[in-house]
Amino acid sequence: xxxxxxxxxxxxxxxxVELHNLRRLYVDFVAVDSINLAVxxxxxxxxxxxxxxxxxTTIKMLVTLLPPSGGTATVDGYDIVxxxxxxxxxxxxxxxxxxxxxxxTGMENLMVFAKIYDVPRKExxxxxxxxxxxxxxxxxxxxxxxxYSGGMVRRLEIAQTLVHRPQVLFLDEPTIGLDPVARRTVWxxxxxxxxxxxxxxxxxxxxxEEAQELCxxxxxxxxxxxxxxxxxxxxxxxVGDPEADLEDAFAYFTGGSLESGGAYREIRNVRRTAGRxx
Numbered sequence: 001x002x003x004x005x006x007x008x009x010x011x012x013x014x015x016x017v018e019l020h021n022l023r024r025l026y027v028d029f030v031a032v033d034s035i036n037l038a039v040x041x042x043x044x045x046x047x048x049x050x051x052x053x054x055x056x057t058t059i060k061m062l063v064t065l066l067p068p069s070g071g072t073a074t075v076d077g078y079d080i081v082x083x084x085x086x087x088x089x090x091x092x093x094x095x096x097x098x099x100x101x102x103x104x105t106g107m108e109n110l111m112v113f114a115k116i117y118d119v120p121r122k123e124x125x126x127x128x129x130x131x132x133x134x135x136x137x138x139x140x141x142x143x144x145x146x147x148y149s150g151g152m153v154r155r156l157e158i159a160q161t162l163v164h165r166p167q168v169l170f171l172d173e174p175t176i177g178l179d180p181v182a183r184r185t186v187w188x189x190x191x192x193x194x195x196x197x198x199x200x201x202x203x204x205x206x207x208x209e210e211a212q213e214l215c216x217x218x219x220x221x222x223x224x225x226x227x228x229x230x231x232x233x234x235x236x237x238x239v240g241d242p243e244a245d246l247e248d249a250f251a252y253f254t255g256g257s258l259e260s261g262g263a264y265r266e267i268r269n270v271r272r273t274a275g276r277x278x
Contacts, residue, residue, distance in 0.1 A: 015038035016167065016200050017045075017075055017200070017202060018039075018074050019036055019058075019062075019072075021070065021072070022034070023070035024054070024057050024061060024068055024069050032058050033223070033224035033225045035058065035224075036226070041167075041198065042199070042200055043201070044203070044216050045215065045217055045218075046205065046215035047202070048219070050222065053221040053222050053254075055204045056096070059202070062080060062170060063087075065093075067081060068080070075168055091169070092166035092169040093170045093172075094174055096176060098157075099157050100148075100160070101145060103144070103146065105141065106132065106137055106140055106143065106145055106159075110160055111128055128163055129141075131159040136155065137155055140152060149182065150179075151186060154174065154175065155186055158189065158190065166199065167199065169190075172204050174205070175207060187210060191214060208245070208250060209246075215232060217229065217230065217232075220250065220254060222253065222254045232246055236249045239252045
């Protein structure tokens with residue numbers, strides 16, 4: 001089973017992810033402007049905002065891929081700068097960019113990740129099999145990933161992060177480029193993961209119906225700042241229109257509208273285009 005490994009540091013009374021005045025500068029551009037957040041263990045937390053708002057930059061700092069220019073952040077009490085190695089052992093990260101190798105089988109892709117995450121050798125094959133089974137990919141495990149549909153590729157990428165049993169799973173546009181059926185399949189698996197194993201999900205998405213249905217709380221970013229933070233229902237209520245939905249709330253707090261984004265090649269191209277727009 002995919003039970004989370006607990007290292008003795010977890011404390012259910014404190015936030016699993018905390019940001020204090022977290023900041024990221026690019027020369028003379030402020031991408032993330034002193035934001036503060038606290039995400040509770042087991043929560044599905046959404047970070048929404050228009051393109052260029054700072055969402056992906058925030059996630060890249062939290063998963064230790066970018067150093068902050070100021071402020072602090074912790075994952076389960078571990079500092080993302082001073083204790084980056086400990087943070088990496090606790091998290092999984094599904095980026096927008098394609099992370100599965102189309103020249104390998106699904107099983108081979110996961111075995112690579114088991115080695116990257118230093119899963120004990122005697123446990124690698126069983127953990128890979130469990131992750132494939134959990135994401136509904138057992139029958140396709142021996143096929144080349146280049147033959148997978150877009151939804152299967154995304155499920156494989158999520159399975160890759162599960163082999164080391166993360167406490168927090170960061171997902172940057174997890175269903176970008178997928179048709180509605182594939183999106184629903186991916187989300188069903190993610191929600192099962194959270195419900196059954198207590199995994200905290202921290203995600204960005206441009207699909208407001210997903211965020212409204214699945215997130216416990218949502219922060220809306222604009223120009224590098226958190227401009228609103230509440231439950232989906234709380235955000236909608238602030239619009240003051242009984243017919244409003246989360247898309248209306250998004251426009252209300254950002255003053256803008258939404259922009260959102262097959263097979264292996266198709267999803268790769270969609271994600272590359274989306275990445276250039278970030």
